[in-house]
Amino acid sequence: MDCSHVFDFKVNRLTLVFTLFLALFFVTPLLYAQEDTSKATVTAHAEPEAEKKFNLGKFALHHIADSHSWHVIGDTFIGLPVILYTQGGLVMFNSNEFHGDDEAKLVVERAGQRFVKLHEKIYYAAETANAEGQYVELDANHHAHNARPLDFSVTKNVCTLLLSVVVMLAVFLNVANGYKKRKGKSPKGLQSWIEPLILFVRDDIARPNLGHKYERFMPYLLTVFFFIWFNNVLGLVPFLPGGANLTGNIAVTAVLAVITLIIVVTNGNKYYWKHIFTPDVPWWLYIVLVPVEIIGVFTKPIALAIRLFANITAGHILMLSLIGLIFVFNSVYVSIVSVPFALFIGAIELLVAFIQAFIFTMLSALFIGMAIEEHH
Amino acid sequence: MITGSIAAIGAGLAAIGAGVGIGKIGSSAMEGIARQPEAASKIQTAMLIAAAFVEAVALFAVVVALIAN
Numbered sequence: 135m136d137c138s139h140v141f142d143f144k145v146n147r148l149t150l151v152f153t154l155f156l157a158l159f160f161v162t163p164l165l166y167a168q169e170d171t172s173k174a175t176v177t178a179h180a181e182p183e184a185e186k187k188f189n190l191g192k193f194a195l196h197h198i199a200d201s202h203s204w205h206v207i208g209d210t211f212i213g214l215p216v217i218l219y220t221q222g223g224l225v226m227f228n229s230n231e232f233h234g235d236d237e238a239k240l241v242v243e244r245a246g247q248r249f250v251k252l253h254e255k256i257y258y259a260a261e262t263a264n265a266e267g268q269y270v271e272l273d274a275n276h277h278a279h280n281a282r283p284l285d286f287s288v289t290k291n292v293c294t295l296l297l298s299v300v301v302m303l304a305v306f307l308n309v310a311n312g313y314k315k316r317k318g319k320s321p322k323g324l325q326s327w328i329e330p331l332i333l334f335v336r337d338d339i340a341r342p343n344l345g346h347k348y349e350r351f352m353p354y355l356l357t358v359f360f361f362i363w364f365n366n367v368l369g370l371v372p373f374l375p376g377g378a379n380l381t382g383n384i385a386v387t388a389v390l391a392v393i394t395l396i397i398v399v400t401n402g403n404k405y406y407w408k409h410i411f412t413p414d415v416p417w418w419l420y421i422v423l424v425p426v427e428i429i430g431v432f433t434k435p436i437a438l439a440i441r442l443f444a445n446i447t448a449g450h451i452l453m454l455s456l457i458g459l460i461f462v463f464n465s466v467y468v469s470i471v472s473v474p475f476a477l478f479i480g481a482i483e484l485l486v487a488f489i490q491a492f493i494f495t496m497l498s499a500l501f502i503g504m505a506i507e508e509h510h
Numbered sequence: 511m512i513t514g515s516i517a518a519i520g521a522g523l524a525a526i527g528a529g530v531g532i533g534k535i536g537s538s539a540m541e542g543i544a545r546q547p548e549a550a551s552k553i554q555t556a557m558l559i560a561a562a563f564v565e566a567v568a569l570f571a572v573v574v575a576l577i578a579n
Contacts, residue, residue, distance in 0.1 A: 338555065437566055440566065440569065440570060440573060441562065441565070441566040441569060443573075444566075444569030444570070444572060444573050445565070445569060448569060448572060489558060489562075492558070493558065493559065493562040496555075496558075496559060497559070497562075500559075
């Protein structure tokens with residue numbers, strides 16, 4: 135299949151979109167720099183919390199969650215744009231205005247409205263602070279009761295998503311250009327890395343499950359495979375460009391699963407629907423079987439989403455727990471055991487990153503294949 | 511005195527189930543590959559898919575334990 139003509143006019147357009155996109159990223163901090171002269175880096179409030187016991191569960195859950203600022207090292211954070219849709223319209227400011235506060239102790243005032251951040255959620259600030267100096271009304275379970283603006287912020291996960299888009303486009307435009315330039319010749323450079331993977335998706339995932347109509351679904355399968363794989367691996371990188379838990383975010387995996395569901399439902403042929411609504415069983419079994427089949431349509435993508443989410447999240451929690459053991463026992467000697475073990479788990483996670491991308495693509499292909507299968 | 515959440519026990523029980531399940535899949539796959547080495551790649555693919563299904567159940571339990579915690 136010769137698709138090279140597609141890239142002829144799209145490459146320029148994509149490059150343009152990209153540049154604009156990157157420009158947005160580089161320009162936003164500058165815009166803020168004018169308002170906020172307090173540097174890009176802020177020091178988090180130093181509190182006498184050092185004597186407090188290290189809470190491993192809280193630490194791990196905090197690190198796998200999405201965040202409004204990007205932690206670099208020590209007390210250095212990259213501020214990300216906070217975009218809120220409030221009662222008074224759109225409000226934008228740099229997350230560094232919270233100065234690392236995540237306990238609703240620091241109020242940011244914009245457009246006559248006051249905001250606080252509590253556990254990475256932004257609330258309208260209360261008039262007065264409570265006994266602990268927090269500008270929120272907490273109930274017995276420490277849940278805030280303040281109203282919340284609609285939060286469209288570019289968070290850490292959104293940044294990683296955009297970064298992975300940039301990385302993937304860079305890789306695949308390069309590969310596509312390679313095929314255009316060296317038509318009919320052996321692959322070179324990045325091509326040699328990507329080609330076996332594309333063939334793997336085609337020969338081991340698409341063809342066995344989709345039969346002769348596989349070409350129609352190859353774009354989706356390849357996209358979802360590489361998207362999940364790249365983001366799984368990005369999530370394993372512990373320092374700046376990586377570290378966000380994107381594929382371990384239930385919203386991201388749910389969107390991917392919903393796309394699979396839409397493809398299955400829109401491509402399902404009459405045999406597929408007949409199998410669901412009038413299966414070949416005695417009529418009185420329909421009472422049981424039809425609801426089960428209908429529920430089955432939805433549980434498949436739900437399982438797909440939860441599998442990916444839970445696998446990646448479990449991996450991240452495992453790594454953080456192993457490293458966190460050093461701080462639980464408060465002894466450097468624990469690292470003799472926990473660091474090599476964390477390294478070992480890291481190697482396994484590298485494998486899991488690939489396997490989960492494979493499983494997600496495989497099951498998507500399987501479900502689509504079940505929907506388009508012709509009756510024999 | 512033991513402190514902690516009973517959810518941890520649930521997660522542990524789920525891990526037992528998944529361990530048995532994945533162990534059985536692995537043993538059967540190895541046996542299959544030993545009997546028919548030329549089918550190794552096909553068996554591996556089928557094994558991974560089956561393992562993913564088993565693992566998913568355990569991970570559901572972990573998620574429930576996390577939420578319940």
